[in-house]
Amino acid sequence: MSVDLSNVRNIGISAHIDSGKTTLTERILFYTDRIHAIHDVRGKDGVGAKMDSMELERERGITIQSAATYCNWKGKDINIIDTPGHVDFTIEVERALRVLDGAVLVLCSVGGVQSQSITVNRQMTRYKVPRIAFINKCDRTGANPERVTAQLREKLGLNAHMVQVPIGLENDLVGVIDLVTMKALYFDGDNGEVVREDVIPAALQDHAQTKRDELLEAVSMFSDELMEVMLEEGDIDPDLIKSAIRKGTLALELTPVFVGSAYKNKAVQPMLDGVDAYLPCPTDVVNMALDLNNEEKEFPVSNDPADPLIMLAFKLEDGRYGQLTYVRTYQGKVTKGDTVFNSRTGKKVKIGRLCRMHSDEMEDIEFCGSGDIVALFGVDCASGDTFTSGEISCSMSSMHIPEPVISLAIIPVDNKAQINMSKALNRFTKEDPTFKTFVDHETSETIISGMGELHLEVYVERMKREYNAEVTVGAPQVAYRETITSRAEFNYTHKKQTGGSGQFGRVAGYMEPLEEGEYEFVDAIVGGVIPREFISSCDKGFQKSLVKGALCGSAVTGVRCVINDGAYHNVDSSDVAFQLAAIGAFKDGYMKAKPVIMEPIMKVSVEGPTEFQGSIMGSINQRRGMIIGTMEEGQYTVVEADVPLSEMFGYSTILRSLTQGKAEFTMEFSAFKQVPKLVNDELIKKYQSDKKNG
């Protein structure tokens, strides 16, 4: 492996579900000689695509976990993360984007820019990831890459320009015209592996020239030299155009658009040339780390292999050889046998084995340098941990992690399943920060929570398949929250005298709404009315009270508890007594603080034929949804709305029947909002009756 960082590309492949990104990755691996036969996602040979390594992924034809792989194209080392397309797995996309330097946005030439492409694009913008677009499936009926390019501009606000035009479309797709070199490219051989250059077909000369002029006009903005040559009407060196495109792409001000059909083996190789020519190498991007010795002040990482090591664990996997930790090195290098430090835990970790991953197969390597993405073996850590060589104390910028919005009760069928379930849950929570689990002490049920129905469904399936943990599953429940809306005083004395040593503690103060954050404890005790050693007991007591609110039993958030008075007893006061006093004080103040129930609101995007717009809007309206807007795009309309999650269960079935199966929707968490009075009362009633019935 080369050490020259200009020869390294860390790229992600992101897109709307079913845009063919896994097929595209499969072809990339084939053309770069990493695999020697092509298997399709839903292929008849039953092998499945290489990147869809989980059994479940192959069965459903969707990518759930991003698998990392490596290939070499014309001397460039390319690390690829294949990212999931379903919005429920967004954390995978986000984590991939965090560690990648560039990305390929794959779009379907028929479906165009769909809702998930918008989400993915938003994420790429958030992490400032330069991107190129690949308009796939140009062999499909209704393919229209120019329309999709226009959508990239209109819907995503990208300065998208085609660097290729197709030769033929739909069934007649035979190749592409490269607008930079003005040559026709054809893909011969059984699997399109032989790229043949030819002259542009006469019938397409004018069209290609027009598109090239458009491209040059856009690209010349990034190069004075190119603009001068254009003004002088001289011959333009393709390298000059390429360098201008690269400049615009790296500045996130231009998105070059490639076209082709991965499935029909057309034009994947020129797209790989585009990855090399236009996407950044690790030194082209500035990544920031947080200095833990200097109030988490941001500083740029150097990318220099000679500097102290900074390495981020961005993904964990429990493979057949134990825990695999995917890491990205930002500076320094790590060699097999080295000892590194986990910045979060402060623990030393020995690097026993270093591997380059190729989906579920691996290749041992001796060292990895700055900018590299590799996997470590047997390292105990959590996703998002930073490793350093110990000379510096820093952490890579924290990752944006959305709160879970849906939960499910799971009950193991027998003892064996119980043990296996615990192992599985332990693993999953380490792997995926959006997946959480806890035991409800009232019902003794294990609750899992995550980002959507499919998200949880997949984990339940994985439990069964990978851990042999058979569980029965309850109905999905919305993760409601409770919060207070006004300030209220509390004053509670806990006193118990039942023989032996008694319990005594008085806690007084007030609670008030907290604008940002979940909970804050303020100690305003003066004069030692509550001794120092029992202050933390009060905090603990309040935190215990937050687990279950009195309205509907949901977690309480957005509360600041301030204690300013109290009393203690020399003999009877204890940690437990003050915890119980704080619990009593919380109960005392909570109902006076006008608590309300909050529910997760989802940003829903429904896309379907225009003729069904009325029905789609009606269906959203019936679900307490607020329609924010509609976008008519020819035959298709997109309806954007905010809808409470509790109303979205079973929506896919309803939508299918309303639109003859022609509409689809995606949703992602938007915010927590107060529930309407009627729903509020119903939830309280239900909670009271559940409590009564045990």
Place this chain on the structure above:
Amino acid sequence: MGKKNLVMNNPLRILGLEKKVQDKDASMGLVMSRPGLGKTAILVQIALDSMLWGDKVLHVSIGESFDKTRAWYDDILALMGSTEKSDSFQTTVAEILPNRMIMTFKETGFSPIKLEERLGDLVQQNIYKPICLIIDGYDFQAGTHKDLEEFKEFMVNHGVKMIWFSATTHREDDRKSAAGVPAPCHEIDDLFDAVLMIAPKDDAVDLKIIKCKGCSVDPGTSLILDPSTMLIQKA
């Protein structure tokens, strides 16, 4: 900033346009200018004014993306609330946003009949009943006087009380109606109760009131727009 303050600080208050919504008769207004002078900014201020009064607004944007249209609102709200404490301002914004729905169409895909269909859907299913309709980007050369008259009638029958259009004028076309309304609306100017014209003047931008039935300013008056924000500057 409380809602009341925001209502009072709306720059369009100077025009006295709030009276228009209170009127029993429905009205049509027009904002005209050459391309790129800020018609959308004025339309968004009119829409926000209605929203602050609690009236539902349907903003139809022709040839512009959904996100861009929404960004206009975000920007103008941010400017209007920039001097105030953020918490209460955010609450006010959250309160008024349900009063807005944005509908975008491609230039080639829009027709008054199509909009009538959409509005019919919204009103009949009781999904959304707009009082104020904003139509930004309508091609006045494509429709006749009669088309617009019928369109207005349909909207009014569905509860819309105020319709505001934008229209682009061109330097090379100097046709004007007797009232001074420039092309392309010179032959249909009788349909509009209010016509405002944005015109650059030295370093500033003027908002000329060509006609304004029921406004608190006289026709012929010019207000000054802040060229950096496109908000009307107080006299």
